[in-house]
Amino acid sequence: MIRNRRLSKSIADAGWRRFITYLSYKAEKQGKRLVQVPAQGTSQTCICGADVPKTLAIRLHECNACGRVQDRDIVSAQVILQRALSIVA
Template sequence: MVNNYGIIAVEDLNIQGLAGGRLAKSVHDAAWSGFIRKLSYKAESAGRWLVKVNARGTSQQCPCGRAVPKKLWDRKHHCSACGFKTIRDHASALEILRRGLRLRTETPALAGVALEAPSFSYGE
């Protein structure tokens, strides 16, 4: 991954906060903080950037920048402004990438980074 992309954007998760709740066992089993630590090390070694972004509201945002409010149980994303359709988690991942790119104002060539949402429809 670090050899193919100029920037890697990840959620800035409060692991300790998550580990104190109902999902404590799952959070510890997932070893998220260890994964991010290793990914950060590999990115730095390869001369790439790992950017942590605030994930608050990413599931309520379209990669085009418009708000698309959803209930927690809504799994599909459909933006009436731009027509983009996908699954909720895919739209959130694209929004995390968009926020990460915005945090890095001076970037080298970002090989492999899609600056626009790819054409993808739910069910494909």
């Protein structure tokens, strides 16, 4: 089944759909709200909005626009939070 490209994509989509449904249920149960954020480019963007292209091997985020130097995963998480807050607002 995994070798069938269309079927494997459907299986993967069903897995994500189930995960998001479960996560949404858990959030509501805690009085919270699940916000889905488009993840494209979160590791290539700075919090200031500037593009900071880097390969996966480069683990440090260095923005020439605002001078931020930080772990790329931390910056990506902050960009995701920023996007979520803009959706909620």
